[in-house]
Amino acid sequence: MVRIPGVGDVGDVLSDGLEGLEHNFITSRVEDLVKWSRARSCWPATFGLACCAIEMMATGAAHYDLARYGMEVFRASPRQADLMIVAGRVSQKMAPILRQIYDQMMEPKWVISMGVCASSGGMFNNYAIVQGVDQVVPVDVYAPGCPPGPETLMHAILTLHDSIQSGELTRRRDTNGGGAAIQVEAQPATDQPVELAPR
Amino acid sequence: MADELVDADGGPDSGTGTDLGSAERVRRRDETSAVLRLSEAEAAVLAGGPDDPPAGDASDQRMILNMGPSHPSTHGVLRLLLEMEGETVLRSKPVIGYLHTGMEKTAEDLTYLQGPTNVTRMDYAAPLFSELAFSLAVENLLDLEVPLRATWIRMLMCELNRVSSHLLFQATNGMDLGAVSMMIYGWREREEVLRFFEKVTGLRMNHNYIRPGGVAADLPEGWQADVRRLLDLIPPRLDEYDTLLTGQPIFRERLQGVGVMNPAEALALSATGPILRSTGYAWDLRRDEPYLAYDEVEFDVIVGTHGDAFDRYAIRLNEIRESLRIVEQILDLMPGGDFRAQDKKVTPPPRSRIDESMEALIHHFKIFTEGFHVPEGETYAAVESPRGEVGCYLVSDGGPKPYRMHIRGPSFVNLQTLPHLMEGGLIADGVAVISSVDPIMGEVDR
Amino acid sequence: MSDPTPDGTDTAPTAKDDPVVPTAWGVPVVESGGQTVLHPPVDRWLETVKACQDDGFCMAIDLVAVDYSAHPGRTDLPSGIKPERFEVVASLISHASGRRVRLRTQVPEHDPVVPSLFDLFPGTEAMEREAWDLVGVAFDGHPDPTRILLPEDWEGHPLRRDVAMGRIPVQFRDAPAAR
Numbered sequence: 001m002v003r004i005p006g007v008g009d010v011g012d013v014l015s016d017g018l019e020g021l022e023h024n025f026i027t028s029r030v031e032d033l034v035k036w037s038r039a040r041s042c043w044p045a046t047f048g049l050a051c052c053a054i055e056m057m058a059t060g061a062a063h064y065d066l067a068r069y070g071m072e073v074f075r076a077s078p079r080q081a082d083l084m085i086v087a088g089r090v091s092q093k094m095a096p097i098l099r100q101i102y103d104q105m106m107e108p109k110w111v112i113s114m115g116v117c118a119s120s121g122g123m124f125n126n127y128a129i130v131q132g133v134d135q136v137v138p139v140d141v142y143a144p145g146c147p148p149g150p151e152t153l154m155h156a157i158l159t160l161h162d163s164i165q166s167g168e169l170t171r172r173r174d175t176n177g178g179g180a181a182i183q184v185e186a187q188p189a190t191d192q193p194v195e196l197a198p199r
Numbered sequence: 200m201a202d203e204l205v206d207a208d209g210g211p212d213s214g215t216g217t218d219l220g221s222a223e224r225v226r227r228r229d230e231t232s233a234v235l236r237l238s239e240a241e242a243a244v245l246a247g248g249p250d251d252p253p254a255g256d257a258s259d260q261r262m263i264l265n266m267g268p269s270h271p272s273t274h275g276v277l278r279l280l281l282e283m284e285g286e287t288v289l290r291s292k293p294v295i296g297y298l299h300t301g302m303e304k305t306a307e308d309l310t311y312l313q314g315p316t317n318v319t320r321m322d323y324a325a326p327l328f329s330e331l332a333f334s335l336a337v338e339n340l341l342d343l344e345v346p347l348r349a350t351w352i353r354m355l356m357c358e359l360n361r362v363s364s365h366l367l368f369q370a371t372n373g374m375d376l377g378a379v380s381m382m383i384y385g386w387r388e389r390e391e392v393l394r395f396f397e398k399v400t401g402l403r404m405n406h407n408y409i410r411p412g413g414v415a416a417d418l419p420e421g422w423q424a425d426v427r428r429l430l431d432l433i434p435p436r437l438d439e440y441d442t443l444l445t446g447q448p449i450f451r452e453r454l455q456g457v458g459v460m461n462p463a464e465a466l467a468l469s470a471t472g473p474i475l476r477s478t479g480y481a482w483d484l485r486r487d488e489p490y491l492a493y494d495e496v497e498f499d500v501i502v503g504t505h506g507d508a509f510d511r512y513a514i515r516l517n518e519i520r521e522s523l524r525i526v527e528q529i530l531d532l533m534p535g536g537d538f539r540a541q542d543k544k545v546t547p548p549p550r551s552r553i554d555e556s557m558e559a560l561i562h563h564f565k566i567f568t569e570g571f572h573v574p575e576g577e578t579y580a581a582v583e584s585p586r587g588e589v590g591c592y593l594v595s596d597g598g599p600k601p602y603r604m605h606i607r608g609p610s611f612v613n614l615q616t617l618p619h620l621m622e623g624g625l626i627a628d629g630v631a632v633i634s635s636v637d638p639i640m641g642e643v644d645r
Numbered sequence: 646m647s648d649p650t651p652d653g654t655d656t657a658p659t660a661k662d663d664p665v666v667p668t669a670w671g672v673p674v675v676e677s678g679g680q681t682v683l684h685p686p687v688d689r690w691l692e693t694v695k696a697c698q699d700d701g702f703c704m705a706i707d708l709v710a711v712d713y714s715a716h717p718g719r720t721d722l723p724s725g726i727k728p729e730r731f732e733v734v735a736s737l738i739s740h741a742s743g744r745r746v747r748l749r750t751q752v753p754e755h756d757p758v759v760p761s762l763f764d765l766f767p768g769t770e771a772m773e774r775e776a777w778d779l780v781g782v783a784f785d786g787h788p789d790p791t792r793i794l795l796p797e798d799w800e801g802h803p804l805r806r807d808v809a810m811g812r813i814p815v816q817f818r819d820a821p822a823a824r
Contacts, residue, residue: 046271050298050641051323051405053275054367058393058403061386076271091644093796094268094276094297101269120815123316127803127811128301128795147404225767228788234770236789239797296794301811303779304804339678466704469768482740576721578678579707579736579747592709592734596716603804607707607736615771644794 031167038082038108039161041070045081047101049088052115055147056087064150069157078104083160084137085153089117090130102137110164112156113139116146222463225619233622235263235282235290242280260285266629268297274371274633275640279617286625291618295611298644306604310570311337312547314601316407318591321606322642323404325364327357328584329591329606329642330409335490335580336591337411340573343545347492348536349413354491355426355529356399356408357582358522362433363392364585365515365522368637369440372512375634376453378444388436395425412546413539423530430527437519445513454509458620458632461506468619469612472587473518474636477503477510484583496528508635515585515637545571570599586610586637608642666723670696673723683748684726690750691760694735697746698765702737705766706745709734710752710776715806722751730754731782735762735769752782761787779804 048056060066060074075081078101090098102111113133116122119142121131130136140163143156224233237245245263260283267278276297282290306317318333319326331353338345366389373381393403399418400406408415444450460470462478475482483500485493501517503510539546547566548559565571575597581590587609594603613636620632666673672685672693685693711732713719722728729751736747752759761784762769773784774793781802784790792799801808 047269049276051320054323054404057382058386058390061390062383063387063390074271089298089300091297091299092799093299097268097297123320124300124302124305125810125812125815126301126305127808128299128304131813149403222767226764228763232788234789238789238791296792296796299794301803304810308810342678467767469705469766471704487740487743575719576677577734578680579745581706588706590707590736592707592736594711596719602716603709603711605707605709611771611775612768615768 035165035167039164042083042110042157042161042164043073043075043081044071044083044085045078045101045105046074046076047084047086047098049086049090049094050117052087052118052147055150056085056114056153059150059153064154066154066157069161071157078102079106081105082108083110083112085112085114086118086133086137086139087114087147089115089122089124090133090136091128092130095130095136098133099136110140110160111137112141112143112153112160114143114153114156115148116144119144122146220461220463222461222467225464225467230290233290233618235280235292235618237263237280237292239280239294261289264626268294274638277614277633277638277640277643279629279633281621281626281629283626286627288621288624288626288629291621291629293614293617295614295640295643298640300641300645302645303603303605306601308600310599311411311573311601312566312570314604315410316405318604318606319405319407320641321608321645322584322586322589322610322639324367324639325360325585326405327353327360327409328582328589330407331357331491332580332582332589332591332606333593333604334409334411335582336578336593337573339578339580340576340593340595341411341545342574343412343540343542345413345540346537347534349538349540350491351529351533352414352418352538353409354493354496355418355526355533356396356414357491358525358529359392359395359426359429361522361585362519362526363389363396365519366392368515368585369512372634372637373444375630376450378450381440381443384436384440384443388433391429391432395422395429398422398425410539412542413537415539417538426526426530430523430530433523434520437516440516445516451509453628453631454507454512454635456505456507456509457624457628458508458511458635459506460616460620464619465506465616468615470587470616472583472585472609472613473511473514474587474613474616476501476514478506479504484581484588488581490580490582495532496525498522498525508631511635511637518585572597572599573601581607584609586639586642587613589642606642606645608645610636610638610640611643611645614638614643666725670700673725675721675723677721681744681746683746684723685748685750686726687750687752687759690733690748691762691765693748694737694762694765697737697748701739701741702744702746703740704738705762705769705772706736706738707734708736708762708769708772708776710780710782710804712780712805714754726751731757731780733759733776733782757782758785759783760785763787778802781805 058064060072066072084102084105113119117124118133121129125131133139141156141160143152145152242263262283264281264283266281268276278294278297280292280294281288302317302321306314309317314333315330318329321329366385370382370385396406397403400408460478462480465475465478479502481500481502486500498521501514501521503514543562547563552559553563573595575595577594579590579592581588589609590607592605593601596602617636621629668674669683670693672683672689675682683693711734712730713732714730719728731752732749733752734747734749736745738745750759759782761773771793773787776782777784777790778792778794779802791797
């Protein structure tokens with residue numbers, strides 16, 4: 001039991017992160033500060049694939065300006081990024097690379113699925129497109145639209161910021177075992193489409 | 200027409216390519232070729248695992264470097280296998296397919312009215328051109344005459360789309376070379392054009408506006424004022440770009456002499472658009488095979504002299520000016536009339552008629568559920584998009600859906616020039632070259 | 646006059662059963678909607694394209710492969726040409742004369758091989774790779790006959806008509822509880 005005067009018991013921080021701190025006045029203030037700063041300097045990774053990438057760039061440009069949220073630095077290296085905005089349709093060839101980039105990002109990390117193609121396959125329900133990027137990575141916010149205008153993308157980003165700041169995302173991941181703990185098993189290839197449970 | 204096709208030396212072109220300089224460089228098949236003909240599996244074997252000791256001896260500088268597909272400067276999901284000696288690129292191979300969407304297969308499942316929604320997402324920087332090529336092909340098979348006003352509206356929207364696409368090029372080109380503020384300026388102007396598109400078509404991008412028979416809706420009230428505003432706003436900003444970039448020594452050093460191609464090579468590689476025109480070869484479908492009403496407006500075809508990346512930048516900048524010149528003429532010459540062909544079997548009736556007429560209701564139902572039938576046959580229609588010739592090869596079996604639809608994407612074909620442009624250059628120049636080819640991966644991979 | 650079919654047997658009669666078939670560059674020609682379409686047999690594919698190139702057609706615009714297995718009874722072929730399962734269509738353009746020409750060759754299902762146009766028009770390299778990848782027509786003499794759009798280990802040729810679209814049923818997750 002490692003006790004720091006004022007802060008309290010910090011033994012569980014290594015395994016549970018912020019949620020492992022004993023809750024008292026000082027640690028909750030620290031927690032709020034950390035969540036506040038995480039929300040406000042969320043750096044996106046460049047993962048623009050198709051038409052949504054153009055709208056993502058428009059959101060970062062002068063008229064809609066992501067810089068007011070501290071997000072105009074699109075980091076090319078996933079190690080330096082917090083947020084992956086999957087902007088565009090993910091093809092079968094691209095899916096392993098998407099997973100690879102996601103795995104290279106450091107915790108805490110979040111994913112916004114921008115556009116209908118990333119959220120569900122969009123208008124392309126065929127052999128070539130992964131039907132929803134949540135088959136490959138865990139998604140936190142879905143932004144609909146084809147392509148979503150900059151206002152929609154910003155609404156999605158602000159929704160994510162609210163969830164980060166309220167701690168809802170961290171709590172949800174703990175209960176679902178999501179986040180970095182997700183294990184994706186390779187399924188053997190079949191030539192029959194996968195029948196899911198009837199609606 | 201033959202005497203207007205100029206080769207790099209300024210003499211007339213005989214049409215057989217013998218006066219245009221050699222195209223032998225692009226015909227090589229063996230290891231001396233600029234194209235690294237290695238399959239991805241072989242390249243993966245050569246690369247070895249991450250924990251393998253480095254192969255070869257310490258003085259061996261030759262290596263195969265993988266650039267992309269997730270890369271800030273590859274304009275989308277383009278992967279390049281580069282065989283390099285130190286920093287010099289010897290051979291390269293563009294690996295594509297990371298955005299393959301199966302759009303040609305999807306097109307076989309969509310009616311002709313839904314077709315433009317599909318093709319518009321191929322070249323997403325200039326979506327109206329793909330829609331136009333598709334609609335022209337369908338109208339060829341239907342033998343349908345499009346009203347005059349619809350033709351002029353299509354021309355107006357396409358030229359404004361050319362402006363917005365070239366502004367996107369200016370922005371991304373500047374950013375790739377390090378002039379990051381150019382990114383902000385290019386998008387600033389583009390927003391103005393997109394605002395006009397949103398007013399007319401309802402969407403900023405991927406409009407589904409140009410449909411077989413005409414356009415989806417008429418231009419709204421007050422469109423002349425909006426276009427006039429664009430015509431007053433953009434030219435002074437283009438002069439700003441000239442001040443920022445064109446005369447600037449660092450920009451010129453980075454682009455002049457980089458990625459040089461001669462006309463014979465460009466023809467042999469089937470390159471079209473600014474790449475072909477940068478070599479001095481004046482071929483523009485708007486002037487040489489006029490479609491829509493391009494023979495009734497005056498504009499110049501911009502041609503380069505050296506075939507390098509700077510020429511391509513300058514061509515695209517001046518094409519914005521020429522497009523605005525065309526738009527100004529359209530403002531004065533726009534005729535009145537229908538915005539869609541009044542063929543009941545093809546054009547859905549106006550919504551108000553559905554309440555009044557049983558026939559209109561039935562036509563609406565048939566057109567939107569089953570689709571209109573197009574006579575059996577095959578055709579090819581081409582237009583000049585900002586990237587080159589975009590064509591649509593359409594095969595119909597008499598049914599309501601295309602039997603086979605193939606879009607000839609200019610970026611797909613132009614990408615073949617990439618290894619030849621990058622050969623012998625530095626890898627930093629490689630970024631400038633990719634940017635000057637201006638590929639849009641949606642149209643490359645379809 | 647009309648050319649004999651490659652194997653010399655009787656051809657299936659087509660709708661335009663005409664004893665006098667117009668030819669150009671030695672192969673039957675059809676005017677389809679104002680566009681010139683040539684129909685060379687596969688064994689004369691290279692020489693016909695070469696003849697067009699010598700005549701000023703300086704650029705190969707496009708090369709497509711089509712699978713006609715779902716539409717066997719097509720009527721736009723001149724008499725003397727036996728329709729096969731696959732067709733390879735090349736479009737050429739002549740800048741000096743402003744003319745375009747399209748060449749359609751019939752490729753049988755049991756032997757889907759066509760000579761490659763790479764030596765005449767290096768720009769067909771990527772187009773032929775796409776035709777091989779998506780439709781499965783092989784090009785003899787192509788410098789790099791590998792898949793271009795699909796992953797290299799993909800099996801099958803999706804744009805063939807006997808391959809399904811590959812749809813999966815739409816998945817609806819549990820709707821979130823009302824807040």
